[in-house]
Amino acid sequence: MAERQLMKRTRFLLLFFVPVAMALLCGTAFNFLIEYKLRLERALLDKEQRTHLQIALDASTISFQSLMVQRDLTFALSQAKAV
Numbered sequence: 001m002a003e004r005q006l007m008k009r010t011r012f013l014l015l016f017f018v019p020v021a022m023a024l025l026c027g028t029a030f031n032f033l034i035e036y037k038l039r040l041e042r043a044l045l046d047k048e049q050r051t052h053l054q055i056a057l058d059a060s061t062i063s064f065q066s067l068m069v070q071r072d073l074t075f076a077l078s079q080a081k082a083v
Helices: 002-082
Strands: none
């Protein structure tokens, strides 16, 4: 009788627990792999975004400086016209 229960336990272990444990291990490994690749991609995108933001900042600075020059020239021309 004890041998029969041992066989049932072994069969249960082989038919249910081992495949479930293997599926969980495979799922966990897949999850870690995807998370690692996602972090690498995110780091690359963050670096590109910083580069683009710096370019936009430089362009904005140039635009602001051009606006100030235009304002000063307009003021100087209006002063010259008034004289």
